[in-house]
Amino acid sequence: MISIVKELWRYRLDVVFPRSCVHCGGLPEGGRLRHLCPACERMLFVVGPPHCTTCGHPFYGETEVNRLCPHCEALEPKFGEGKTAILLKGPGRSLVHALKYHHGLHVLEDIAVLMATAPGYAEYLHDAVLVPVPLHPRKLRERRYNQSLLLAQCCAQAAAGRAAVGELLCRVVDTESQTHYDRATRQENLKNAFALAPGASINPVQRYLLVDDVFTTGSTLNACAAVLRRAGVLNLDVVTFGHG
Ligand SMILES: [Zn+2]
Numbered sequence: 001m002i003s004i005v006k007e008l009w010r011y012r013l014d015v016v017f018p019r020s021c022v023h024c025g026g027l028p029e030g031g032r033l034r035h036l037c038p039a040c041e042r043m044l045f046v047v048g049p050p051h052c053t054t055c056g057h058p059f060y061g062e063t064e065v066n067r068l069c070p071h072c073e074a075l076e077p078k079f080g081e082g083k084t085a086i087l088l089k090g091p092g093r094s095l096v097h098a099l100k101y102h103h104g105l106h107v108l109e110d111i112a113v114l115m116a117t118a119p120g121y122a123e124y125l126h127d128a129v130l131v132p133v134p135l136h137p138r139k140l141r142e143r144r145y146n147q148s149l150l151l152a153q154c155c156a157q158a159a160a161g162r163a164a165v166g167e168l169l170c171r172v173v174d175t176e177s178q179t180h181y182d183r184a185t186r187q188e189n190l191k192n193a194f195a196l197a198p199g200a201s202i203n204p205v206q207r208y209l210l211v212d213d214v215f216t217t218g219s220t221l222n223a224c225a226a227v228l229r230r231a232g233v234l235n236l237d238v239v240t241f242g243h244g
């Protein structure tokens with residue numbers, strides 16, 4: 001937990017630890033999580049195999065092997081594989097929303113526990129440089145923290161020292177302030193939204209893992225992946241905490 005607390009301190013954030021379930025408001029006692037009660041934890045959809053090898057979305061019983069899911073068929077991913085820990089449903093959605101929209105940074109300790117115990121998740125992180133999807137400086141000023149960076153710290157913790165965070169990317173176009181553009185224009189702008197961070201250097205034999213909070217369409221991760229590919233990254237996968 002120490003690295004995450006340090007990270008929060010870096011942003012001068014007030015860390016408060018309210019002890020109520022972020023999903024139902026009940027008392028989170030008797031379970032292994034501090035901010036979801038045992039009943040809500042049982043409703044969490046933790047992803048295990050078989051799942052889509054691109055986005056991590058689980059397949060329900062009909063297949064033995066990992067393959068591409070219908071959501072990803074049109075994506076043309078610029079990365080190799082993808083993995084996720086939970087589905088963004090019910091309590092899983094509440095955890096992510098607490099983190100992203102309600103300054104609920106206390107849920108990071110539960111997220112780190114879930115990352116460390118989701119099937120195959122920690123092993124997937126081993127020996128990688130974890131590259132968080134960056135926020136535009138305007139958005140960073142508004143939210144005061146980049147949730148993807150904090151989740152990359154959680155990943156490093158779940159990997160127990162076998163992965164390190166590298167802030168190699170920056171966001172040069174504020175795609176969120178372009179809501180007046182049509183979808184096609186915004187997609188086009190997203191392609192140019194990211195760049196290599198000043199001073200970032202790439203080691204061609206290193207494995208890199210892009211980290212984002214949630215896998216939805218994959219277009220943001222793909223835009224980041226394109227920048228790393230152009231910079232010479234050969235071994236590139238993605239990881240998210242949630243899918244939905
Ligand atoms: Zn609950």
Ligand SMILES: [Zn+2]
Pocket residue numbers: 052053054055056057068069070071072
């Ligand atoms: Zn998929």
